[in-house]
Amino acid sequence: MRVLVTRPERAAARTLERLRALGHDPVPFPVTAAEQHPEPVREALEKPHSAILVTSAEAVRVLWSLGDAISSHLGETVFAVGEATATALRDTGFSDLRIAEGTGASMIRLFGGEFAQLAAISPLLYLAGYPRSSALEAGLADLGAAVNVVEAYRMHPLPLASGAVEAVLCHRPVHAVLFYSRETARQFFKVTTGDALGALLGVPLLCLSANVSEAIPDSLHSNIRVAAGPDEESLLALL
Numbered sequence: 062m063r064v065l066v067t068r069p070e071r072a073a074a075r076t077l078e079r080l081r082a083l084g085h086d087p088v089p090f091p092v093t094a095a096e097q098h099p100e101p102v103r104e105a106l107e108k109p110h111s112a113i114l115v116t117s118a119e120a121v122r123v124l125w126s127l128g129d130a131i132s133s134h135l136g137e138t139v140f141a142v143g144e145a146t147a148t149a150l151r152d153t154g155f156s157d158l159r160i161a162e163g164t165g166a167s168m169i170r171l172f173g174g175e176f177a178q179l180a181a182i183s184p185l186l187y188l189a190g191y192p193r194s195s196a197l198e199a200g201l202a203d204l205g206a207a208v209n210v211v212e213a214y215r216m217h218p219l220p221l222a223s224g225a226v227e228a229v230l231c232h233r234p235v236h237a238v239l240f241y242s243r244e245t246a247r248q249f250f251k252v253t254t255g256d257a258l259g260a261l262l263g264v265p266l267l268c269l270s271a272n273v274s275e276a277i278p279d280s281l282h283s284n285i286r287v288a289a290g291p292d293e294e295s296l297l298a299l300l
Contacts, residue, residue, distance in 0.1 A: 062085045062237055062300060063236050065090050065239065067091065067239060067240055069094055069119075070089065071122065076239070080297070083300070092218065092219060093248060095190075101212065101213070105186055111183040111185060112185055113137055114185055118146050119214050122214075124213075138158075159175070162291070164291055165197030168197055169201070173200065179206075185201070187201075189211065190214050225252075227255070227260075231256050241296075245273075246268070246273055250276065250278055267296055267299045269288055269293075
């Protein structure tokens with residue numbers, strides 16, 4: 062199958078490898094790119110905190126970019142949103158991990174009690190991205206848990222032209238499109254019009270979550286397939 066992968070370039074590398082190993086023909090088509098903010102992260106790590114919260118592998122890449130500056134923090138407790146983020150943390154050298162089920166809401170459900178206890182000792186440190194779901198921060202607020210939210214990166218839309226989308230969709234048909242975030246899907250369909258939109262009729266639009274699928278145009282709702290769980294394994298199982 063020819064599969065269009067809309068992830069940012071760095072995040073897509075492992076996905077492309079997995080798809081090739083499964084016998085597919087992946088087509089990288091990044092819609093957004095990350096602007097990393099390593100200095101605020103470095104400064105935050107030096108301030109008192111009881112644990113680190115991470116909700117994306119992109120934030121882990123920011124940690125990795127700090128090099129030796131994170132050496133003294135590798136033994137700290139880190140709460141990861143899901144297995145993909147946890148894998149990135151392990152690869153970076155972190156070992157004391159708590160792993161949720163892929164959403165901020167699941168972090169609160171599984172670890173809310175620990176968060177409250179830890180925050181009573183010292184604030185939690187949340188290495189966040191933008192844009193992001195409000196679920197984790199809202200849950201921490203409900204718990205009364207003190208947290209220092211540091212923006213580790215921002216996702217920015219790439220300057221896509223409708224012609225570029227038309228070229229990748231119309232010159233050689235794709236058999237599926239992967240969407241990992243609502244913002245990516247929103248940006249993709251901002252410039253997908255006319256013939257390009259028509260080329261997607263009948264093409265499965267595979268979404269990591271129901272939240273992501275909400276950015277798909279109404280005319281293509283019958284094409285939506287939502288992963289059973291908010292992880293890449295479940296998403297690729299839809300192929």
